[in-house]
Amino acid sequence: MANFGTDASVIDPYDKKGHKNHYIKWLRDQVLLKLTGQSGGSVNILDFGCGSGNISKLLAARGHQVIGIDISLKLLNLAAAAGRSGNPGFACYDGSNLPILPDSIDIVTTYVVLGHITDNDVLQVMMSELYRSLKPGGFILAIEQTRKSSKLTDNGYKRQRRLTEYQALFSNAGFASLDSFSIRSGHMPLLYMVQLGLLPESVFPLLAKIEQHYCMLSKQLGDYIDTVFLFGKSGASGTEQ
Numbered sequence: 291m292a293n294f295g296t297d298a299s300v301i302d303p304y305d306k307k308g309h310k311n312h313y314i315k316w317l318r319d320q321v322l323l324k325l326t327g328q329s330g331g332s333v334n335i336l337d338f339g340c341g342s343g344n345i346s347k348l349l350a351a352r353g354h355q356v357i358g359i360d361i362s363l364k365l366l367n368l369a370a371a372a373g374r375s376g377n378p379g380f381a382c383y384d385g386s387n388l389p390i391l392p393d394s395i396d397i398v399t400t401y402v403v404l405g406h407i408t409d410n411d412v413l414q415v416m417m418s419e420l421y422r423s424l425k426p427g428g429f430i431l432a433i434e435q436t437r438k439s440s441k442l443t444d445n446g447y448k449r450q451r452r453l454t455e456y457q458a459l460f461s462n463a464g465f466a467s468l469d470s471f472s473i474r475s476g477h478m479p480l481l482y483m484v485q486l487g488l489l490p491e492s493v494f495p496l497l498a499k500i501e502q503h504y505c506m507l508s509k510q511l512g513d514y515i516d517t518v519f520l521f522g523k524s525g526a527s528g529t530e531q
């Protein structure tokens with residue numbers, strides 16, 4: 291996938307013109323910037339499954355100390371190619387031992403990564419590792435594709451889980467639920483106009499509002515939804531330590 295470039299490799303490789311990926315990235319970044327910016331100051335962020343480094347770079351540019359971790363060395367090479375300033379830093383993950391000290395991270399961000407871990411038992415262990423890396427008072431911001439019934443997609447490489455399935459996995463790992471909401475559905479009809487380049491970035495805020503309403507219908511129709519999960523590690527605020 292790394293051969294497709296920084297966006298298509300981690301979103302939709304078939305979006306030849308890049309307009310759809312630009313929109314999806316815009317939506318994702320709005321949520322990430324809002325929810326990671328609430329502490330007001332600079333915090334330690336672990337971007338789990340950072341891929342080509344889009345999110346890591348966005349958050350480092352906002353003054354946060356970011357470490358991006360991914361299982362794919364080729365995607366990490368793409369991430370590191372643009373600069374070696376040390377922030378964000380990037381590290382390769384072997385899939386089982388998270389190279390992060392316990393209680394050291396304020397916020398874990400992860401965008402459409404957990405679905406790539408298709409086995410619930412393996413994911414459960416990984417979530418416990420992420421929990422361990424967080425400071426008490428820290429939180430995880432995960433965006434994942436969810437749907438009415440759990441389904442393997444992408445030739446078996448990805449699992450779209452039920453919302454309640456994710457919630458159970460997070461709480462079994464020790465997390466407390468703070469919030470969850472939908473931001474995008476897989477196939478809102480206006481997305482095809484975006485893909486063709488017919489809707490400029492100036493209308494994205496309006497599209498984001500329409501998406502929220504469309505998600506409800508989409509759930510009924512059985513399409514997948516991009517769901518934001520916010521789960522915390524209880525204790526004193528990590529950012530104050």
Ligand SMILES: C[S@@+](CC[C@H](N)C(=O)[O-])C[C@H]1O[C@@H](n2cnc3c(N)ncnc32)[C@H](O)[C@@H]1O
Nearest residue numbers: 300339340341344360361362385401402403406
């Ligand atoms: C859809 S991409 C998202 C990349 C990035 N989060 C972004 O938004 O640009 C999914 C990423 O998950 C990574 N991934 C898949 N399985 C993983 C695992 N077990 N541990 C860490 N990363 C993994 C892939 O290498 C890929 O970079």
